[in-house]
Amino acid sequence: MADTIILEIARYSPERDAEPGFQRFEVPVHKEWVILDALNHVKDKIDGSLTYRWSCRMGICGSCGIMVNGEPKLSCATFLSSYAHNGNVVRVEPLRYFPIVRDLVTELSDFLGKLKKVKPWLIPKEELSLSDGEFLQTPEQLEDYKQFSMCINCTLCYAACPVVGLDPKFVGPAAIALAQRYNKDSRDRGTQERTAILAHPDGIWGCTFVGECTRVCPKHVDPAGAIQQYKIKAALDWVKGLLMPWGDKKREEDRNAAA
Amino acid sequence: MQQPKSPLYTEYHPRWYRPRVSVYWWLGQSQYLKFILRELSSVFVAIAVVMTLLQLRALRGGPEAYARFQHQLQTPLVITVSVISLFFVVFHTITWFNLTPRAMTVRLRGKRIPEWLIAAPNYAAWVVVSGAVSWLVLRWH
Numbered sequence: 142m143a144d145t146i147i148l149e150i151a152r153y154s155p156e157r158d159a160e161p162g163f164q165r166f167e168v169p170v171h172k173e174w175v176i177l178d179a180l181n182h183v184k185d186k187i188d189g190s191l192t193y194r195w196s197c198r199m200g201i202c203g204s205c206g207i208m209v210n211g212e213p214k215l216s217c218a219t220f221l222s223s224y225a226h227n228g229n230v231v232r233v234e235p236l237r238y239f240p241i242v243r244d245l246v247t248e249l250s251d252f253l254g255k256l257k258k259v260k261p262w263l264i265p266k267e268e269l270s271l272s273d274g275e276f277l278q279t280p281e282q283l284e285d286y287k288q289f290s291m292c293i294n295c296t297l298c299y300a301a302c303p304v305v306g307l308d309p310k311f312v313g314p315a316a317i318a319l320a321q322r323y324n325k326d327s328r329d330r331g332t333q334e335r336t337a338i339l340a341h342p343d344g345i346w347g348c349t350f351v352g353e354c355t356r357v358c359p360k361h362v363d364p365a366g367a368i369q370q371y372k373i374k375a376a377l378d379w380v381k382g383l384l385m386p387w388g389d390k391k392r393e394e395d396r397n398a399a400a
Numbered sequence: 401m402q403q404p405k406s407p408l409y410t411e412y413h414p415r416w417y418r419p420r421v422s423v424y425w426w427l428g429q430s431q432y433l434k435f436i437l438r439e440l441s442s443v444f445v446a447i448a449v450v451m452t453l454l455q456l457r458a459l460r461g462g463p464e465a466y467a468r469f470q471h472q473l474q475t476p477l478v479i480t481v482s483v484i485s486l487f488f489v490v491f492h493t494i495t496w497f498n499l500t501p502r503a504m505t506v507r508l509r510g511k512r513i514p515e516w517l518i519a520a521p522n523y524a525a526w527v528v529v530s531g532a533v534s535w536l537v538l539r540w541h
Binding site for chain 2: 153155156158160161211237238240241242243248281284303306307349350351352353355356363365366369370372373
């Protein structure tokens with residue numbers, strides 16, 4: 142392991158630059174250091190103007206996502222030592238496909254808008270009062286959606302998905318996985334509402350199953366799996382509607398009840 | 401004062417840099433290249449299907465037409481296309497079989513069955529069907 146390593150960090154100042162450039166910093170390598178520690182070292186000791194997001198430094202807040210050598214990573218969960226071979230340069234860039242505000246900070250309002258669109262909250266059949274007691278759920282019912290509930294909105298999956306880059310309207314992996322998280326919840330009755338939004342070319346049908354979202358997900362959410370399972374369900378619903386048109390009435394009632 | 405349609409750049413309203421996606425985005429990373437090859441493989445699957453349909457048509461045309469078809473198959477161009485098609489059809493099959501566990505979650509007595517158990521029957525069916533077809537072809541030869 143080398144004693145120091147070169148970080149090649151993307152810099153962009155909206156006041157000064159027409160487009161991003163790179164600046165190199167030499168940082169020490171400690172066994173326990175993650176990339177975030179190296180960024181903090183640069184900000185503390187070398188250049189205080191370096192701008193990046195971070196908060197919890199323990200892989201739960203989802204704010205420190207960056208590109209490390211072209212791979213979307215959480216900077217708090219990526220060890221510097223795994224890149225520290227002699228003469229290695231580690232390239233650090235803001236998450237791909239997002240507009241860049243400054244240096245490594247990306248603009249998230251588009252993502253947040255898409256997330257809100259899929260209604261990622263429990264839509265119960267009817268509003269119950271506290272006196273009605275708790276919603277009971279079996280371990281199996283919990284298991285159904287638990288994996289998708291681990292999403293921390295870090296948007297690494299967006300930076301990994303070429304469809305996000307090529308089609309700005311695509312709702313994207315995390316938002317669809319979170320829609321599935323609520324669809325699969327036994328307490329939720331909002332599937333019809335979400336499907337009306339997501340069974341669309343900008344929703345699940347926009348996904349070409351590249352599978353990179355699942356590979357880069359730091360919380361093992363498997364958004365690609367969620368989207369494919371959603372596609373199967375939407376296709377089966379469509380076939381059911383075709384074979385049993387009288388079922389439409391019931392679906393309509395469900396939708397109205399949910400709304 | 402009239403408000404500008406899009407908010408202009410000020411110190412407090414920074415100008416975002418919007419990176420453009422290169423036309424060659426799929427060349428930068430091996431996983432992306434693999435994805436594009438997987439999508440491209442559909443073209444070769446279609447070629448293989450068309451070849452089979454042409455073969456059936458030749459078969460219906462009688463022994464002479466079939467001999468002519470077989471003769472055409474032996475030209476270097478058709479052999480090259482067939483070899484490339486074979487590679488892509490195998491690639492297509494393997495990549496999609498490996499992806500089936502992503503799209504299917506099968507539960508047995510409340511437990512999710514392991515991924516390999518979903519992919520395995522696909523491969524088993526592939527071997528069985530290929531074996532049956534080879535047996536038929538070789539028996540008639």
